[in-house]
Amino acid sequence: MNQPLLKQNKQPSFPNEQRKPLINIERKFRPEIEGLRVIAALLVAVYHIWLNRVSGGVDVFFVISGFLITTSIISTINRTGKFSFRAYITKLAKRLLPSVFCILGIVLILSWFLLPDSILSKTIREVFASMFFYQNWQLAFSSTDYLDASQMKSPVEHFWALSIQGQFYLIWFLVFTLILFIIKKYKLTKVKTLINTILGVLFVSSFIYSIYLTAVDQPWAYFITMTRVWEFSLGSLLCVNLSSIKINKYIATIIGWLGLIGLVLTGIVFNVSEMFPGYVAIWPMTCALFIVLSGTRETKYGIKRFLGSPLMVKLGGISFGIYLWHWVILEFYRYNVQETPGVVVGLLIIISSVALSFLMTRYIEAPLRSSSNNKYAFSRLAILGSINILLIGSLLTQMYIDQSKPQKVMDTKNYPGALAVNNPDDVPDEDPLPALSDVFNDLPKAHLDGSNQGLKESDLKVGEYGETENYDATIALVGSSHSEHWLGALLKATKNENYRILNITRSGTRFSTGYSDDDLKGIWVNNALNYLKNEDVDLIVSQATAADTSNEKIQQQMIDQLQFVKDEYDIEVLAIRDSPRYSFNVLESLETAGLEETIKKMNKTDNQKDESFWKQFESENQSLNKMDLTNYFKIDGKYQPIIGNIVIHRDDRHLTNSYSESFAPIFKEKINSILKNN
Known part of the structure; x- marks a missing residue:
């Protein structure tokens, strides 16, 4: 300058x-x-x-x-x-x-x-x-x-x-x-x-x-x-x-x-x-x-x-x-x-x-x-x-006044979120939540309380939620921020269940075999494996693909890691297909370009490049439990920024915690079927 x-x-x-x-x-x-x-x-x-x-x-x-x-x-x-x-x-x-x-x-x-x-x-x-x-x-x-x-x-x-x-x-x-x-x-x-x-x-x-x-x-x-x-x-x-x-x-x-x-x-x-x-x-x-x-x-x-x-x-x-x-x-x-x-x-x-x-x-x-x-x-x-x-x-005073105003309650009737994809016309006309000013900070609990691992750290940090004593089962959410953003769904799904929930996530780090042992990411993955080996865990929930790449090697390395845990540690696995990713900030587009223009931008490119790999994985691998939630991001075949009156994305790839929580009934049914059948 x-x-x-x-x-x-x-x-x-x-x-x-x-x-x-x-x-x-x-x-x-x-x-x-x-x-x-x-x-x-x-x-x-x-x-x-x-x-x-x-x-x-x-x-x-x-x-x-x-x-x-x-x-x-x-x-x-x-x-x-x-x-x-x-x-x-x-x-x-x-x-x-x-x-x-x-x-x-x-x-x-x-x-x-x-x-x-x-x-x-x-x-x-x-x-x-x-x-x-x-x-x-x-x-x-x-x-x-x-x-x-x-x-x-x-x-x-x-x-x-x-x-x-x-x-x-x-x-x-x-x-x-x-x-x-x-x-x-x-x-x-x-x-x-x-x-x-x-x-x-x-x-x-x-x-x-x-x-x-x-x-x-x-x-x-x-x-x-x-x-x-x-x-x-x-x-x-x-x-x-x-x-x-x-x-x-x-x-x-x-x-x-x-x-x-x-x-x-x-x-x-x-x-x-x-x-x-x-x-x-x-x-x-x-x-x-x-x-x-x-x-x-x-x-x-x-x-x-x-x-x-x-x-x-x-x-x-x-x-x-x-x-x-x-x-x-x-x-x-x-x-x-x-x-x-x-x-x-x-x-x-x-x-x-x-x-x-x-x-x-x-x-x-x-x-x-x-x-x-x-x-x-x-x-x-x-x-x-x-x-x-x-x-x-x-400005701070005005923001405080705006945030102090009574907020609408996200009841399932007016704010069904993901559950509205099959009957979008039945959803009442309400202002979407969270308010756009709050969307960016609508984060998973692990990110708010600090139990998510930062990029500079490799020592394992574990967040413990749900029942911490006399629990019937332990569920571990493992992987990157694309695993972490499902924590809201997991916590709400198990709210009335006698389960302990563990958050073992690190930003930017897939639960994968693809890192070297001396890399910070590789060190963290090894620490996570050692913890899972010695801890009484009944189910691992994890992101299993990366939607921003068609590289089958990257996808396979995540599956290989989950398969290893299943075979060697005898822990059940729920492999979740990655949610869609975009080349632009969806929240920014909503505020600057508007709803219709954002929908057009969302559907111009391939938002899930893991399509062919996931189809092959679903047909060939029968030992891992799988969950593909892609359809819950679309209405009439088109990707949407808002579904069931809930804003979906907080940036270009991460879900709002509110939309994640709307998946609770889907997660509850899947998790209970896995744990009660094993």
Whole structure:
């Protein structure tokens, strides 16, 4: 992101005889960096708007930010001989907070009128996180929650990068405070060597950690601060050493254009959202370095002539706002008009972002940034921040009032759910439940009480429900979230039975033979097997296929695991065919596109690719009990988002707990027939 703060000072340093500089760095204005900023911002916007991909532009912002903030810090030390936290943080706040508070306030106002109910609470949390610069951690925890990762994106999700920058600036204050302390304490003269050593250690350690964590937990690695420090460090190292790097003008011309072309292609060549910030991020980093190095030479056909042109420099000055505004406009458009903008609408979004950024910079940011009266500036910031807090409080109050209103009871007559598929015309006309604002949080009990296993854990966690003493039988629900979402049906089906119910589930982990023993998923599966071997379990209920793949090997590995438990542990098995999965968020579509359009989208593609495997399994395997519930997701042969006045899906593949519970009579009959016949 572009911050006006990070423009390099055009004024010369104080003479050496007045004050000895920390180290000598180039402080001249670099117009090509301004142009690089706007290229990065526009790449982010273009990839978001039309390609629905991540461009790698944010990584370039991080390199530029490292370069420019290091220039600013060293220049301040060279000029004053000291490094004051108060002056440093005051300058940052005056340049960052006006735009941030302004945009977040507008988002809150628009959210009240234009945001789908189901995304409102998520947006409020993320606005608050963005105000206090921890949005990246908010998203990190959300992205590693398997069921939360599929929720709709908020209009402020992109603030994660700004939060990392804010945290980085604080880290860099500590780094240079440490450097000054070491220099003064030990009277060091080789200052540049010390700075390079410390920055080099940060670069190497963060880069290695980034590669490791991207390989083992990429969603977590993508958002956390430590995996991004190397990108800032790279820019800082470039700042410290740029004056020592000499290249001829021909090489400068070539690498400059190569850098720009490579940067534009980053999001096409790589799936950035799934591969970054590991070693693949070296690509856009190198592109940015090429462009900066190219700008050290004046060449007739070099990239500097383009990036340093008056128009690009002007746009570079507002690129921070372009980055922040484009996503806000895009998401509100998607929620209220259509998912993917056309060429004309996309261009209008970009033009609007430029216009809003210009107005915001000129009339809100610039007056506070340039004000020499800190009391005036911070009183205005306090007003903006207070307005946002009041808006957040008002939205939360309204949500609380809405949720406190008496809710209709889901009786089987008015809300039969799955039981209505055979006689849909007999269902009374009622507003569907849960309310769309509550659907996303309509979760299985195991997910609410924490007995579902998280993606980072392999130790077994078992949830115990129903009768826990003197029970007649034990039923274990085993597998991934596609097993877990049947817990509602299982608990309601056995409510009046003397059964103990165990939940043994782990998000994203099928009960399958397809994992290696040293993989977290494989370790968990082995732990589950050991538990089942030693525990008195009468029946295992589990997802037996994956509807999003026709790969028979994947399907067979689940059957093999269930067959193993049946044969080796002598435990009865109820194998459930996977419920339908979709290529879009059903809840989001219901709120933005409406019922009829959602039904059309649901029936355009193959939602159950396990069809041929399941038919073969049903005809050939006679030792496992089976249950295919596919017909309970259709009316007249068409998949539906709402049946029997109950909303079926909370995202693109998981059932609401309410719809799961409507299967209780079906599960009760099946389970009792299995247990009472054995």
